[in-house]
Amino acid sequence: MRTLIEHGTVVTPSDTFAADVLIEGETIAAVGKNLAALFHGNIDRRIDATGKLVIPGGIDVHTHLDMPFGGTFSVDDFESGTISAACGGTTTLVDFAIQPQSGPGQFGSLKEGLGIWHEKAAGKAVVDYGFHMIVRNVDKTSLADMDHLVKHEGVTSFKLFTAYPGVFYVDDASIFRALRKTGDNGGLICMHAENGPVIDVIIEEAKARGETAPIWHALTRPPRLEGEASHRVLALAEVAKVPLYIVHLSAAEALEQVREARDRGVRAYAETCPQYLFLDQTNYEEPDFGGSKYVMSPPLRAPGNNKSLWHGLKLDDLQVISTDHCPFCMKEKRLGENDFAKIPNGAPGVETRLYLTYQGVREGKISLNRWVQLNSAAPAMIFGMVGKKGTLAPGADADVVVWDPEKKHTLSVKAHHSKADYNPYEGREVVGGPTHVLSRGKVVVEGGQFIGKKGDGKFVKRGLTLA
Ligand code: URP
Ligand code: ZN
Ligand code: ZN
Numbered sequence: 001m002r003t004l005i006e007h008g009t010v011v012t013p014s015d016t017f018a019a020d021v022l023i024e025g026e027t028i029a030a031v032g033k034n035l036a037a038l039f040h041g042n043i044d045r046r047i048d049a050t051g052k053l054v055i056p057g058g059i060d061v062h063t064h065l066d067m068p069f070g071g072t073f074s075v076d077d078f079e080s081g082t083i084s085a086a087c088g089g090t091t092t093l094v095d096f097a098i099q100p101q102s103g104p105g106q107f108g109s110l111k112e113g114l115g116i117w118h119e120k121a122a123g124k125a126v127v128d129y130g131f132h133m134i135v136r137n138v139d140k141t142s143l144a145d146m147d148h149l150v151k152h153e154g155v156t157s158f159k160l161f162t163a164y165p166g167v168f169y170v171d172d173a174s175i176f177r178a179l180r181k182t183g184d185n186g187g188l189i190c191m192h193a194e195n196g197p198v199i200d201v202i203i204e205e206a207k208a209r210g211e212t213a214p215i216w217h218a219l220t221r222p223p224r225l226e227g228e229a230s231h232r233v234l235a236l237a238e239v240a241k242v243p244l245y246i247v248h249l250s251a252a253e254a255l256e257q258v259r260e261a262r263d264r265g266v267r268a269y270a271e272t273c274p275q276y277l278f279l280d281q282t283n284y285e286e287p288d289f290g291g292s293k294y295v296m297s298p299p300l301r302a303p304g305n306n307k308s309l310w311h312g313l314k315l316d317d318l319q320v321i322s323t324d325h326c327p328f329c330m331k332e333k334r335l336g337e338n339d340f341a342k343i344p345n346g347a348p349g350v351e352t353r354l355y356l357t358y359q360g361v362r363e364g365k366i367s368l369n370r371w372v373q374l375n376s377a378a379p380a381m382i383f384g385m386v387g388k389k390g391t392l393a394p395g396a397d398a399d400v401v402v403w404d405p406e407k408k409h410t411l412s413v414k415a416h417h418s419k420a421d422y423n424p425y426e427g428r429e430v431v432g433g434p435t436h437v438l439s440r441g442k443v444v445v446e447g448g449q450f451i452g453k454k455g456d457g458k459f460v461k462r463g464l465t466l467a
Helices: 078-087 110-121 140-153 172-185 196-208 215-219 223-240 252-263 274-278 281-285 290-294 305-315 330-336 353-362 368-382
Strands: 002-011 016-024 027-032 045-048 053-056 058-063 090-098 101-103 128-134 157-161 188-192 244-246 268-272 400-410 429-439 442-446
Touching: 002 368, 002 400, 053 368, 058 078, 058 353, 058 368, 078 090, 078 429, 078 442, 090 110, 090 429, 110 128, 110 140, 140 172, 157 172, 172 188, 172 223, 188 223, 196 215, 215 281, 223 244, 223 252, 252 268, 252 305, 268 305, 274 305, 274 353, 281 290, 290 330, 305 368, 353 368, 353 400, 353 429
Parallel strands: 002 045, 002 053, 058 090, 090 128, 128 157, 157 188, 188 244, 244 268
Antiparallel strands: 002 016, 016 027, 053 400, 400 429, 429 442
């Protein structure tokens, strides 16, 4: 099958130029001018990209599909989650597999956790996916399994938490051991950086005063405690002499720590997410328990905080935009109707990332090329997919988005493909959106319709970080 995307404007992290993109089977064959002439019309499918941008498919390195959390499960499985991703122009996900736990101190192995996640995804995903592994118990077996996952399974990154005591929290010594391990095997540690034990004390205090409303989720997780935890884990990585990646960075106080660490020469990397760029703490005040829609950790921050994040994205103190897609329906959110601490943490976002962040391009906050880098090229580089994903270079997987820079779209639960029964950006009008989305050469979205096939998504065995 030979597909030609013609007359478009190709955008890479460094260049913007008029070119056709030729796809042979599942891979990019050529990028250049007048490619149709070279084949004398011997082309199976032509996509006219006149007036459109042609970009590498989005890569979202932070999703939680079919995840047991907060007394329930995130509502998108690998089918609905990847359909939602594809419809928003994202063609690769890296989801978080979890080390199982059956009771206090009773942990399964990382290998078992990986097996569970392969089962969840197999036959369901519609676009390609990889896995990180959440490590909740750093013992000898886990450390040996980390080597195995990096060397043999294509799972080359691990998430550890300084938050959620009793669920995912691990102590500093555990973090340091895991960091040292990546010094041997080349893996990358990703950190959820909030001071969980102190947050739990503040939650206890708020509950004792009778506070129940969703806003207290934010008020009990002060930004300084994200800054503090970020400072700490960056110091541990500095001493261990390994790179570190901070996930879902929300607070200016945390960004400051990343910037300072980078200035000291630490290989510190961080992502932020659209919710921290486009929403703020005032959303928790929405009536009728509406604030619960935005309960996620870290929480939305004070109005104005997002200005620092945009600067960070522009100046490369933040390298990646991911989504932390972890959707729940209002039924699940209502588990915390009388106790803000019981509201499941997370919100949908995988479908809206490119739409939203493209508004930053339109408003001059980031360049078009930087937009491609943050959403596609940099995640490929940091998470071991260079040459295969996040690029339109010949030989790469033909994951391509034709993006109409003038398309008008209203973000809404009525338009999205996630199973979540609300959209955090309900009614927001955006300009720019995908007209065609190709996953390994196959058109999976056309004219806003999903036309791909369940099970076509393949597991991506990732290599080591190039960060
Ligand atoms: O609220 C969130 N972020 N839910 C997903 C779990 C995590 O910490 O990423
Ligand atoms: Zn997290
Ligand atoms: Zn997450």
